[in-house]
Amino acid sequence: MDLLGIVARKVLLLILPFLIAFILTVQFAPEFTYLSFLILAAGLYAFLKDMAEKIEFLCPKCGKTFRTSITAFFFSPHQTYWKLLRCPECNKVSWCIVKYYDGVELKAKVRKIKDKEISVKSLVIQLAFIASSYAIFLASWILVEAKDLVSLSSSTLLFVLLSSLFVYAIRQEYRSSIYYILTFFGVFAMLLFSFLQAVRSMVS
Numbered sequence: 001m002d003l004l005g006i007v008a009r010k011v012l013l014l015i016l017p018f019l020i021a022f023i024l025t026v027q028f029a030p031e032f033t034y035l036s037f038l039i040l041a042a043g044l045y046a047f048l049k050d051m052a053e054k055i056e057f058l059c060p061k062c063g064k065t066f067r068t069s070i071t072a073f074f075f076s077p078h079q080t081y082w083k084l085l086r087c088p089e090c091n092k093v094s095w096c097i098v099k100y101y102d103g104v105e106l107k108a109k110v111r112k113i114k115d116k117e118i119s120v121k122s123l124v125i126q127l128a129f130i131a132s133s134y135a136i137f138l139a140s141w142i143l144v145e146a147k148d149l150v151s152l153s154s155s156t157l158l159f160v161l162l163s164s165l166f167v168y169a170i171r172q173e174y175r176s177s178i179y180y181i182l183t184f185f186g187v188f189a190m191l192l193f194s195f196l197q198a199v200r201s202m203v204s
């Protein structure tokens with residue numbers, strides 16, 4: 001069994017029906033658009049719950065296998081066959097490999113992950129960068145005349161998601177350089193939102 005095949009099947013089974021329901025709602029009953037986001041979130045939750053319950057990870061530090069909570073599964077960074085986790089047996093943080101799905105051992109060609117350790121302080125600084133770029137967005141949103149609710153809600157959602165990922169990482173001491181990518185993406189997206197907003201107000 002291959003993990004990517006399982007994930008593809010699960011997405012079709014658990015997310016696609018919700019996605020179709022979402023599109024139908026937006027298309028035929030726009031007044032229920034916000035409700036349809038709940039439908040989509042329910043599909044995502046069902047997917048995550050299923051994966052968290054069935055996947056067992058192998059800790060490279062102590063060799064024990066373990067399952068995660070749905071919270072840890074959602075908030076921990078993932079790279080194809082690897083997930084950054086704190087092992088419940090030895091309490092050490094490392095990239096743990098996906099070993100079993102529903103009790104069946106997974107076969108996969110895996111390459112060892114090269115990761116540079118960063119400090120917890122660096123995580124805090126990165127979170128501050130994301131918060132600052134969100135503040136810039138908010139300031140630009142307040143200043144421009146044409147207030148766009150879609151860009152406000154999407155950047156707020158992005159900020160809430162990114163900051164909760166960072167708060168989780170800081171609490172778990174996930175000292176991984178993978179967070180630089182998130183910071184880059186977050187700051188870039190927020191500044192892009194602010195820029196587009198400024199351009200739009202100049203045009204109108």
Ligand SMILES: [Zn+2]
Nearest residue numbers: 059062087090
């Ligand atoms: Zn361990």
